[in-house]
Amino acid sequence: MNLSDKKTYDMTPFDILLKVHSILINIDNVRERAEEMITAIQDVCWLNELNPIAKHSYEARAQRTIDKLVNDILKKVEDDVTEEFGEFMISASAQDALVEAFDHVKVPLAELLKEKISGNPGFDFHTETSESLIAFGEAKYSGSNNPYRNALEQIKEFIDLKKHNAEVVDLQHFVTPDADIIKFKVEVHISRHSL
Template identity: 35%
Template sequence: MKIIEHKILTQFSPAIVQFIRIDPEDISKTLLEILKDLMDLSWLSKFDQEFEQKAFRSRANKTIDDIKEKFDKCVNDDISKDAGEYVVSELARETMVSKLKYLDVPLAELLGKKRSGNPGFDFHSQNEITDTVIFGEAKYIADRTAYGSALKQILDFIDSAKDIEDLPELNTFCSRTALERVSDGKKGFSAAFSAKNTSTEKIINNITKRGEFQSLLQYEELILVAVNL
């Protein structure tokens, strides 16, 4: 993948608002790289107890098998909805780690039990300078830019306290201070979405006019990640 744009939208201070645009480049190669990263289970060493490592390894392996099956169905760069959302999630998560130097937390579905429907946020990280946990939601829509769906889903999840429900799984990775700040309402969010040929300027203008975006400015941080899919 290639990060082609990174903008800090200072006009929305005190909230930290950033816009990042990613080009996955060669889709087939990107899918293989994502699978390779997901199969690296070195993060299991963070769990002290052997029974915890075994439990999370079992969860992670089932998820990896499911993702691999979805990726195998992608032919000639034709990305399905399920595969597309994994690509958007993982590229956004990797970008926060590599570009922003935020905490490396495994993709949410590797940590949680596989459930039907949409159980919670797709990815997480932490700004270690400000002790702010980032809750990320990814959306892929084949025929249009998907920021509207991502922003709406974030607000729906906040209303149903999905961020609070995610805290037990994050306890091993995020700092105690950051987790306590979440329960006090001090947290951040990332909306990651597929973007077609729409210009960055138009995407930012459209997003910042939306009521969902304005509602999220009450929080510490908002990271917008457009993935060219």
């Protein structure tokens, strides 16, 4: 994975700070990216920083999901990007891009923190910004059409349902004590064509 372009657009309307960051990511070798993701997902060192109760709980949640992601999705990747793999690839790549381009700090993928083995019912990934804000990310992949509208509609629905507020109880374990759990950023990461 490499970042080939990064732009920031200041779109501040009505004295509300609004910036849009555009990052173009190139993934030249899909199989290699899947292998990188396997290594990252299986690295559960983030559990070591938790108190014993949280560690016990997240370890149980994460292991089932790790097994499914690695054995049922990532190890089966050859050259094609399926919709299921595409969503995970976009989430992981978006986190990596935010770390590289904007000095964010990764939070374990939402899929690893939820009780459900697969099909997370909220935002797909999170990071902590250099300004100590929690960034909530939604990833969409489509090999044939433009998923921007779907992503934006889902984000609006998540915000209306206050899913970002519901997720902070889990996120508090993975961000710094200075992280502002009230203010947040929403990240949208979309791939609309085959790689």
